[in-house]
Amino acid sequence: MATSQANQLYGLVAEFHDAEELIHAAEKAKAAGYEEIRAYTPYRIEALSKVLGHRENLLPWLVYFAIFVGIVAGFVMQYWSDVINYPINVAGRPLNSWPSFIIIMFELAILFSAVTAFGGMMVRNGFPVPYHPIFNTPDFDLSSGTRFYLCIKVTDRQFHLQRTREFLQTLNPKAVNEAKA
Amino acid sequence: MLSDDIRDPAIRTGTPSTRPGWLTPSWVMDRVGELVLTSKTPLWWWVCLALSFAMLGAFGFILTNIVQQGVGLWAFNIPVIWGVDITNFVFWIGIGHAGTLISAVLLLFRQTWRTSLSRFAESMTLFALAVAGLFPIFHLGRPWLALWLVPYPNTLGLNPQWRSPLVWDVFAISTYLLVSAPFWYMALLPDMAAMRDKAKNPVVRGAFAALCLGWRGDHSHWERYHTASFLLAAIGTPLVISVHSIVGLDFAVSIISGWHQTVFPPYFVAGAVFSGLAMVLVMAVPLRSAFKLQSLITMDHLENAAKLMLVTGLLVGYGYLMEAFAPYYAGHKEEVALFNDRVAGFYAPYFWSMVVANVAFSQLLWFRPVRRNPVLLVLISLVILVGMWLERFVIIVTSLYAHRLTSMWNPSVPGVWDIATIFAPFGLFLTLMFLFIRLLPLLPIHEVQEVIAEGHD
Numbered sequence: 051m052a053t054s055q056a057n058q059l060y061g062l063v064a065e066f067h068d069a070e071e072l073i074h075a076a077e078k079a080k081a082a083g084y085e086e087i088r089a090y091t092p093y094r095i096e097a098l099s100k101v102l103g104h105r106e107n108l109l110p111w112l113v114y115f116a117i118f119v120g121i122v123a124g125f126v127m128q129y130w131s132d133v134i135n136y137p138i139n140v141a142g143r144p145l146n147s148w149p150s151f152i153i154i155m156f157e158l159a160i161l162f163s164a165v166t167a168f169g170g171m172m173v174r175n176g177f178p179v180p181y182h183p184i185f186n187t188p189d190f191d192l193s194s195g196t197r198f199y200l201c202i203k204v205t206d207r208q209f210h211l212q213r214t215r216e217f218l219q220t221l222n223p224k225a226v227n228e229a230k231a
Numbered sequence: 232m233l234s235d236d237i238r239d240p241a242i243r244t245g246t247p248s249t250r251p252g253w254l255t256p257s258w259v260m261d262r263v264g265e266l267v268l269t270s271k272t273p274l275w276w277w278v279c280l281a282l283s284f285a286m287l288g289a290f291g292f293i294l295t296n297i298v299q300q301g302v303g304l305w306a307f308n309i310p311v312i313w314g315v316d317i318t319n320f321v322f323w324i325g326i327g328h329a330g331t332l333i334s335a336v337l338l339l340f341r342q343t344w345r346t347s348l349s350r351f352a353e354s355m356t357l358f359a360l361a362v363a364g365l366f367p368i369f370h371l372g373r374p375w376l377a378l379w380l381v382p383y384p385n386t387l388g389l390n391p392q393w394r395s396p397l398v399w400d401v402f403a404i405s406t407y408l409l410v411s412a413p414f415w416y417m418a419l420l421p422d423m424a425a426m427r428d429k430a431k432n433p434v435v436r437g438a439f440a441a442l443c444l445g446w447r448g449d450h451s452h453w454e455r456y457h458t459a460s461f462l463l464a465a466i467g468t469p470l471v472i473s474v475h476s477i478v479g480l481d482f483a484v485s486i487i488s489g490w491h492q493t494v495f496p497p498y499f500v501a502g503a504v505f506s507g508l509a510m511v512l513v514m515a516v517p518l519r520s521a522f523k524l525q526s527l528i529t530m531d532h533l534e535n536a537a538k539l540m541l542v543t544g545l546l547v548g549y550g551y552l553m554e555a556f557a558p559y560y561a562g563h564k565e566e567v568a569l570f571n572d573r574v575a576g577f578y579a580p581y582f583w584s585m586v587v588a589n590v591a592f593s594q595l596l597w598f599r600p601v602r603r604n605p606v607l608l609v610l611i612s613l614v615i616l617v618g619m620w621l622e623r624f625v626i627i628v629t630s631l632y633a634h635r636l637t638s639m640w641n642p643s644v645p646g647v648w649d650i651a652t653i654f655a656p657f658g659l660f661l662t663l664m665f666l667f668i669r670l671l672p673l674l675p676i677h678e679v680q681e682v683i684a685e686g687h688d
Contacts, residue, residue: 069684092425093256093677093684094453104451106458113462127382131390140394150394153477157402160470161409164463168413171459172444175452177420179445192421192448193429195260195680 060183060231061088061203062214063190064223069095072198075221076101079202082217086206090184090199092192109170113163120162124155187229201229254526256680263672263679264429266522272669275521280665286658293648293655294369302372306646310634313627315649316370319656321478321623322506323363324404325499328471329507330356331411332539334418335467338460344535346678347528351518352511353415354671358663359510360408362656367400396480403477410470414463417456420446421677475503482626488569489630492557498550505543505589506619508536509612516605518668527674530603537602540615544593547622551586565635573629577642582625588618620653 066072072089076098079087089098099105128151132138137145172178184190184201191197200221202214218226297304307314330352337345368377380401382391391398423443430436446452479499482490512533519528555574558566573582592614595601602608632642645653 089450090448091450091453092260092448093421093680094457095450095681095684098450099454102450104454106451106455109455109458110462113466128393131382132393136388136390140392143394147394153399153473153480154393154402156469156473157399157406160466160473161406164406164410164413164466164470167459167462167466168417171417171455175449175455177444177446180440182445182447184447184449191428192446193260193264193425193427195256195258195425195676 058231059204059211060186060229061086061201061209062211062218063184063187063199063201063227063229064218064221065189065225065227066198066200067196067224069198071222072200073097073101075200075218075223078221079200079217083208084202084206084214086203086209088184088201088203090190090192090201092195092197095198106174109167109174112170113167116162116166117159120159121155123162124158125151127158128154183229183231186231188227189225190229204231254683256683259527259674259679259683260425260429260676262524262527263674263676264426266668267426267670267672268430268432268435270432273521276665276669280662280669283658283661283665286655287662288658289651290655290658293651294365296648297369298374302370304648305652306643306649307628308641308643310639310641311628311631311643313370313631315624315645315652316366318620318623318627319652320363320366320370321499321627322620323359323366323656323660324478325475325503325506325619326510327356327359327363327407327411327507328475328500328503329511330354330359331407331467331471332504332507333511334414335464335471338464339468343682344532346682347532347674348511348515348536349678350415350418350675351515351673352507353411353418354664354667355507355510355514356411357408357415358660358667359507360404360411361663362660364404364408365656365659367397396477396484399477400481403474407470407474410463410467414460414467417459417463418675418678419671420444421448421456422672422675424448425676426672472500475500478503482630487630488558488563488565488633489573489626492554494550494553494557498547498553501543501546501550502619502622505540505547505593506616508540508543509615509619512536512540512608512612513616514664516609518673520605522668522673524673527679530605533605533608534599534602537596537608540612541593541596544589544596544615548590548593551590569630569633572633573625576629576633578625578629578632581621582629585618585621585625588614589622592618 064075066075069091072091073095076087076089080101087102089095089102091098125148129146129148132147133145139145184199187199187201189197190199200218200223202209202218206214208214215226302316305314305316333345333352334349334356338349368374371377379385379389380391380398391401420443423439424446427436427439427443430439476496476499479496483492483495485491515528515536516533519525555570558570573579592611595607595611601611633640
């Protein structure tokens with residue numbers, strides 16, 4: 051399957067000028083048994099994630115965990131400071147005056163979870179990534195707002211330069227291009 | 232292309248749809264992208280930037296003098312420990328709240344009309360926070376010691392006083408900044424990637440390529456982006472309520488007459504959103520005309536913002552009523568005396584200007600022709616901004632000057648330095664704002680495109 055020519059490729063990229071066409075193409079590619087499919091769009095297309103079956107499940111759990119860590123860290127910091135490190139009697143109030151600790155615990159929960167949501171998105175998307183082979187695709191352009199790309203990667207078990215190209219042509223794209231690796 | 236939207240009768244008269252039907256994703260991209268990438272910078276932009284920058288210089292001059300000569304330059308002195316600087320702080324924090332409301336709260340409620348205003352309002356949040364944060368620091372008189380408010384291991388063995396609302400403030404406001412900034416930047420990634428692809432100038436292209444961190448529109452990236460923005464919105468909603476509540480607690484937790492009231496936190500939040508929306512309108516209306524964006528920021532967007540302003544204005548009015556009710560109901564001599572002094576004493580003109588500006592003027596928004604008149608909206612918003620500044624001034628100064636020792640009474644009015652301190656911060660805010668509107672996409676292009684493509688509205 052993997053010819054020497056295909057080794058220098060990232061994938062074959064079909065270009066569409068309509069979001070509906072891209073969704074249909076993705077459905078057909080799925081049906082044809084391709085697995086290593088990437089779609090590139092200028093804006094989010096909700097239907098596409100259903101077709102290509104990508105859901106982000108980990109991030110919410112990481113954020114819940116961060117909320118918990120933030121609450122605990124906030125309490126531990128204040129308890130340690132007021133009760134262990136520097137106990138001082140302020141107007142006879144208990145050293146562990148937890149009601150007044152709540153606000154900073156809350157703020158730290160917010161801070162930790164927001165940093166996790168943003169950082170998790172960045173890390174799991176692999177950003178920053180200065181180079182990616184898809185940019186080698188001729189006419190790869192997010193800025194028209196009307197170009198949609200479907201890429202079948204060479205790493206797909208079914209990938210065959212000729213046959214895959216013919217398959218992509220049947221999807222009625224505007225062009226089929228090679229993305230050099 | 233530029234004049235398309237002006238000719239469209241639907242936009243001039245403002246038909247009920249939020250966006251005209253002929254809008255397409257590619258039109259939005261071209262229209263917003265061209266504002267950033269054009270090599271022809273409009274003259275008005277240079278003039279506005281120059282004026283803002285001059286004001287920023289004045290602000291720097293004021294702050295330098297405050298540090299050099301001390302906070303005594305401001306006319307307010309003991310017992311009025313908080314003068315225009317803290318008034319400004321509360322005012323500017325409030326301005327930021329509309330941005331988070333539009334970007335986070337309305338996202339959770341799936342209000343798609345928010346997309347046109349969200350980038351703009353979020354930027355306002357960040358810049359308003361940048362301004363607000365300066366005041367408590369310079370208020371210290373020795374701003375270089377501000378880091379003592381932050382818990383860090385130090386040779387003094389010093390920890391912050393965790394029971395103090397002023398320490399809560401440090402945490403609330405730094406959290407607010409650290410949450411708003413990534414939220415804002417994340418939404419910029421896809422737009423900056425589009426600008427990278429669109430730019431012809433290699434320097435501009437390189438800059439956007441670096442800033443967009445390699446965004447390539449991958450479908451799984453979009454899903455993670457979407458999840459992350461919902462999570463950030465869900466996090467940002469309680470945050471935005473907490474921030475001004477905590478600013479309210481700065482007052483309510485103390486036992487100063489006129490401050491020690493349970494209504495303060497929610498009433499502060501409502502006031503914050505109220506003034507923030509006023510600032511959004513003051514900025515958005517001239518900008519949409521200057522950039523001819525009437526088809527993207529439509530009359531309906533302005534009207535929706537005006538409706539929110541009316542609601543929050545009513546809440547503020549309710550807050551005023553409760554402020555009047557509480558002292559009489561509780562029957563504390565000092566509280567009643569203070570309230571009477573507020574409405575009929577030395578600062579009565581400030582108090583009544585505040586009531587007229589915030590409560591009376593916002594009632595005009597009940598009328599649809601007013602809500603759909605951009606010029607009137609800007610004028611009302613300006614009045615409300617003045618009113619909201621006065622509100623904070625009245626709360627702070629009237630409660631402090633009437634010390635329980637009458638020999639300490641010290642009614643003073645803002646002096647030259649105070650008045651300069653009120654206006655000069657706009658220099659920092661507007662400089663950042665004008666740089667933003669020229670250098671970055673003014674609207675979240677990809678969000679507007681998604682809304683158009685899905686045929687919402």
